[in-house]
Amino acid sequence: MKFKHFFTLLFTATVLHINAQSDTNEVLFTVDNDPVYVSEFIRVYNKNLDLVQDESQKDIDEYLSLFTAYKLKLKEAKTLGLDKKPSYLRELNTYKKQLAKNFIYDNKVTDALVKEAYNRISxxxxxxxxxxxxxxxxxxxxxxxxxxxxxxxxxxxxxxxxxxxxxxxxxxxxxxxxxxxxxxxxxxxxxxxxxxxxxxxxxxxxxxxxxxxxxxxxxxxxxxSRGERTVAHIMIGIKQNDTLNENPETRIQDIYKKLNQGEDFEALAKQFSEDKNSAAKGGLLAAFSSGKLSSPEFEDVAFNLKEVGDVSQPFKTKYGWHIVKLHAKKLTPPFEVIKSELEAKVKRDSRSKIIDAALHHKLKTKYNIDDQQPALAYFESILNNDYFKNTWKLPSNFKGDSSLIKIGNTSFTFKDFGDYLEKTQRGANPKSTLKTIVSEKYDTFLNTRLIQYQENHLEEENQEFAHIVNEYRDGLLLFDLMESTIWNTAKTDSLGVQDYYNTNKEKYMLPKRIDAVVASSAKQRVLKKVAKLLDENMDLNVIKKLVNNNGKVHVVFTSGTMDANHQALPDNFQFAKGISKIYKHNKAFIVAKVNAVFPKQLKTLDEAKGLVLSDYQAFKEKNWVNQLKEKYSVVINENALNKVKNQIKN
The missing domain is CATH 3.10.50.40 (Chitinase A; domain 3)
Structure with missing residues (x-):
């Protein structure tokens, strides 16, 4: 899913807020006779009211202008057939499936499993x-x-x-x-x-x-729960055969003495630890909780270290002798902090089968599907051992037209399930009975189709889901349209960009600027001394040492090229070369040494390229929307518009 689609238009947010006071089925306007209803306009207006930054967009007429432009673009996208593109349909379908999971699964079951999981890890x-x-x-x-x-x-x-x-x-x-x-x-x-x-x-x-x-x-x-620990260790293996014939305990004790003499743990681990996986990292191991390591003795020592930086005495495990240093410790976080992480684990874990089972039960109840399926006996009778060889075929006298199940208004026949049996025979367990195979295959067949049916009809049954999908559908469509019509063409139209720049040079001027050093202090008398030193061209580092002494900072310097809007300069700052007067600024005082004053000047196209390109795209889009208004007639229902205005004012 392309995350950028969510930012395509103002109208693609996903929070729903519907005001139902007006006649929401009334047509507000038409685009080439395609109706746009009052309900949609009010919903989108209310939803985006707190998101708009331009106050003018809260004006109904201004917002209607934006909304009609939006609908004109959608009309053009459909006229161009962008809604039929395979890539568009694939991405929309993927998004719908992802979104549907949030609507069709039983959140109560998931929430209960997440809370149970938190209690378990605690x-x-x-x-x-x-x-x-x-x-x-x-x-x-x-x-x-x-x-x-x-x-x-x-x-x-x-x-x-x-x-x-x-x-x-x-x-x-x-x-x-x-x-x-x-x-x-x-x-x-x-x-x-x-x-x-x-x-x-x-x-x-x-x-x-x-x-x-x-x-x-x-x-x-x-x-x-003891939580989680991160430690480093130095290990000497039990089978120690070095040239000095030292036994492992003697060697680890010598290393421990070096630690007590003040030598660095990480350096000693790199030199002497025989755990090759961690030695190069100063002995550092991945974080672990109880039961994660195969050495209870090691875990107990690690968890008994109290403070970060504490080092254990040498101890023995089945792997050898160790010294452990505590790097970090973490207790079980509060539930709300790790709730989303636990939910993701639950959905990956075998617990997910409980969530699936709850959904299947809910859908069977919703669509009146009986747990008993008499037709399975017929399928058991036509199956044989060829199924285990992946060579089984439906018999010539197969009763394919017989009705198997009905989900909502969709019927599935014997042939639907028979074809499924034939396609999925690869890998059948030879130890299973034919009856078990038919039963398991039917359950999978039924559950899959129940979910598919629910997903396919969710827009009809759930208004919130329908609104979100429709917004994403339109946003995705408009993204493709804008990319192909405006954004990409503007990027490649170098002559058009150059011409736009030449025509609008006054928009790309560098303001009047200064090259200056600005000193800021809470004390005016300090700046008087600094101004004198600056006027003497004393080095800034020397000035800092003279005025910032006894561990106190009395003045902070800012230097560089600055325009009138720079945060270091007061609004009334005079752009003149030399030492400025002392100004009061942001509850403090400043004085500046202005080395040079640069007049207002035109940016080159390269310097202004990003801004010029953005402006050129907006220019092209405005002209294009005007062309769409000529291409497609927009007819406003003034009576409905007045009702909307009165409703929103109230």
Whole structure:
């Protein structure tokens, strides 16, 4: 989406404010017999009232002039067929789809998930789990076997203790018994996160399934989030084989002594740290929160450092010996600060399936779609094992004309779903049953078409959405028109630009200016001394040392070329060479040494190129709009206009 389109015209803002007091269906004016209604004019006028900078645009007649010019341009764009361009239609469709998401999804569900996510990241859970690993697409028989296994392990864990069972059953292939340490929201898949946060400390969850298989989880502890830390470290690996035959602990202790002698941490990290990824950066690591690193010992030391700049004593992890320096610490931000960030994460996370499911349920209810679909039995009967080979075809006697579902006023037949089945057979899971395949494909087919239907009819059902889309549609169309008709042609019309410059030279004059040094001080007596020193041509740095002493700044100098509007000069400043009188200015005093006075002079075309081009474009646009007024007749309904004026005045 081209962001610049939002600035094409005054009329493309997106805030809606409708005044419904007048006869809004009444025609205000026509452009070549195309009606423009009172309702649109009032809506746009009210919406832009606080945005206009020129007070004249608040005058109804002035605004109507702008609005008719706007409509004339739209008429020309459509006459030129710009609204039929594939690139225009593609971009408009993309925007509509993006915008529709804000209108068709259930914000209550999203908001609840965002608040839940904030609560989750505000606390950390320490948990262990046992997993019976099975593929996500496992057949029903294997799934039942895995469920029965995890259920029996839960019974054992309740009787014998979770840790005992966890350690005994772990084999690292089909059964995993793992100590996970502390983690917070978004660190685990959502189903696992739910089980961990919803299980009380000391208890064992019921069996639950994720894409990895069946789990049970026990919660050891819950605590308030420790936030995020940024640290640097110096690491000496456990397998240390240098020429001095030093063991890692001795080497790290020697480095620690150098730190205590005042040597720079970053410099020592660059010289001696064996973590090659961080050594070149002075040992600096990316920010992390609890559970993000694979070393709980390292995390504990980092989070126990209190103040930025604190350095730990040497300590050991499975990776080697470390010294850690705290660079930054951050607690969980307030909800409002990270709400938008959490919402984006929720929509990327598996939580998004809950949002999708809520939308599908809402649309099924809205369009009276029954959850039961008797026709699926017929599709199960015509499917065969060719589907798994990507060679399945619809049978010759296929009942394609039979009705499948109706969404609003659009009907879908057996052929619509049959074609979908045929096109999407690639990658079908060979472990699935034909019944499961048909059911899953139908759900996807139905949900996709429900959303498409809602998107396609949203303009009819939602006035706010319709207004926003229409404004973007017009703004996008006018951008293309202005770019091709005015902006690009003006940039390439060098002769026209030169001619416009020659005709309007008085607009591109440099004002009278001075080359000066201006001294400013709150004390007039200080400036008297400065004026004398300036008159003696003393160097500014010397003057500063003489008047700005004992740690106090009594005078500030500004130098350069200045015109009468320069902020350093008072309004009544006299442009004359030499030392000026002392002026009162902005609750202080100034004195200036004017080295030269430059008279008013014409800018060259190169110097004024940006301004000339902008003025030339405005000139071309004004002439072009006058041509459009001759090309298309505009007829104002004076009676309707008077009603609008009276309404807005009231």
């Amino acid at each position: 606390y950390e859970v320490n948990a262990n789990h046992i997993l019976i690993k099975i593929p996500e697409n496992a057949n029903p028989q294997d799934t039942l076997v895995a469920f029965n296994k995890i259920s029996k392990l839960r019974d054992r864990a309740l009787n014998e203790g979770f840790e005992k069972v966890r350690k005994e059953v772990h084999n690292g292939t089909s059964v995993f018994g793992e100590a996970l340490g502390y983690f917070s929201g978004f660190r685990m898949v959502y189903k696992f996160e739910n089980a961990a946060y919803n299980t009380k400390v000391g208890e064992i969850s019921q069996p639950f399934r994720t894409r990895f298989g069946y789990h049970i989880v026990t919660v050891l502890d819950k605590r308030k």
